[in-house]
Amino acid sequence: MAGTKPLGISGRIARAFQASQITPLLAIVGLLLGLAAVIITPREEDPQIEVTMATITVPFVGADVRDVENLVAFPLEQKVSEIRGIKHVYSVSRPGVAV
Known part of the structure; x- marks a missing residue:
């Protein structure tokens, strides 16, 4: 061809x-x-799904890392760790945002 x-x-x-x-x-x-x-494959009307992880992002525009950590990240970590069933909580602070 x-x-x-x-x-x-x-x-x-x-x-x-x-x-x-x-x-x-x-x-x-x-x-x-x-x-x-x-x-x-089993089917359920209301299946029970186990959530293994969640991410919370909190913007704090104009704040430096230290303010984000002290005013947002640490207090939020304490509140989230009080929720029943939560095993691990950690955060990352950056200028203007806490994750």
Whole structure:
């Protein structure tokens, strides 16, 4: 074929799948596995989701790091650590924001 340019890797893979007699079987197996996954996966009306992490960002425009730390981060850490079920609390203070 003089006018066609050579196929790349994906073109060669596609051509191999088009020429193969096993391709329909692979498609049917994939469809059946997907159907089995839908049937096996449990469904709940109100699933219980465990939240493992949360991020709180507090902007404090114009404040330096020391003010953000003393006026926002430390008091917020203390309040958040009082919540039942909270195991770890830490913060990062930067100019104008506490995370």
